[in-house]
Amino acid sequence: MLEQSILTINNLTKKFGSLTAVKDLSFTINKGNVYGILGPNGSGKSTTLGIVLNVVNKTSGDFKWFNGNTSTHNALKQVGAIIERPNFYPYMTAEQNLKLVCRIKDVDHSKIDEKLEVVGLLDRKHHKFKTYSLGMKQRLAIASALLNDPEILILDEPTNGLDPQGIHQIRQIIKDIAAGGTTILLASHLLDEVEKVCSHVVVLRKGEKLYSGRVDEMINSHGFFELKTEKKKELISILESHSNFSNLKIEGELITAFLNEPMSASDFNKMMFDKGIILSHLVKRKESLEEQFLQLTDENEINQELGKLN
Template sequence: MRLFRYNSIYMEKVLSVKNLTKKFKRVVVNNISFDVERGNVYGLLGPNGSGKSTTFGMLLSTINPTSGDWFWFGKKGTDPETLKKIGAIIEQPNFYPYLSAETNLKIVAEIKGTPVSRIDEVLNTVKLLDRKKDKFKTFSLGMKQRLAIASALLNNPEVLILDEPTNGLDPEGIIQIREIIASIAKQGITIIIASHLLDEIEKICSHVIVLKEGNSIYSGRVDEMTNNQGFFELKADQNTILLSALEDLQWFSSVSAEGDIIKAYIRDDASVSASALNQKLAEKGIYLSHLAKKKKSLENQFLELVKNNN
């Protein structure tokens, strides 16, 4: 189940990207456009080399675009005042190893011009308050990443940008980062995450922008990534009769047997509930020993998108 879901209360655009392009020796980002609405968690999804980090670099004005525009909070480009509203982690955390977490954050607060009074609050958000006196060098990779998120929250940003926040972490560290992102999102902070991990985007994000070789091939709600209506998994004592009955119903775009399980994919123009299907089959004298309605995983939907855009 996704940790954060789309909230229809928030509709204001905090970011609007228009035809953004970057060429080095080749085109790295190719004419992409998307919007980010306040209060949601967005995923910038794509394999390594798809243009995610370059896109972030342009939006934060560390990389000059070849062409295109973007608007933060309705204002074109990224000026120093806009940056004060954004917290970002683009590279590996860079803290002093022999200083404590608290002292490292005091240095960051001084650089950012933010009050040190927020240090305990942000450490508590990332579940490191009890380790604030410990030296950075004693932290695990996951703890270092959480301290980096704390530093990005010091200026109380309206938008948080995270580039591959779970990269290299063990399963426990991934779960901790996921929970922290969910708690930050509940505060109303808009979050944009770059990741190549489909599972993480599916669990964390409400919206997704899919990049392939610098091209945006999808932008929208995660749960509307395709028009897929889902599918049923079914099993009966006589699967051959069941298979034939499902084909006769004409509710499905395809019906196939995979071992002793039959999968029936619902047509895009059909609306079928499990109870309605069970009743219809019972009328034909077919009684099911297994019936489950499922949606295609984000991974399958992503692979279909990529395949269709070859």
């Protein structure tokens, strides 16, 4: 069955003067998944969301909603989004605030109780917004974004500033909404959040995509070998032609070979020995998602900073 595309981004670039906030970014969001845009602050997550929601103008590239058959204006009627702090009238109740949103979105009031139920606020619907905790305010914002039964819900840093209980509640709500078939796109700088909530992830750093794919595939890396040998050229040639290795990193004498299927260090050592290559250094390492993320984001950062100094 062909997956239905909700949002396709092609070579999107956004510059603010001399700063490139998003650089040549491409990825696709298919129906029924939870996507995380993961990256440190300043990596271009919010800018990307702003562009597809028509609140930030792109510099180049393009994006299309729902296979490109709908104008962005009409497509956004099928989108629910929270990209800034919830903005409700403090002296009005949750229900009164949502009635206003219904009027703006041209949605029937009958949806209000249903959506308050989803976010666990039905028993507080007659309480004024100003009496709500930060976590409750965020949950009300999610209820508001769900009023038009959107195809996709977009959340920018949904658990920012919340206490552990508030974080847990929001994450559970996101999972429940996704289980009901709504596609979700959330931006986060928290690796833990993406690991717990998302099925797919796009990792950004300084506006560039470093990884895009399933979260479990990123976690289930088979590790890598760190290698040194006198016969460096021959070793590289063997590794490049061997199906067990997905990519290589060469830094000075050290060769890092990433495995795409399981292989023990002793089997690898024997295979090299049989091919006439003696390894002076062989270490097998396993990466967690945390390590991979830090490697993706920090090493590039460090190398760039060093490059500026040299």
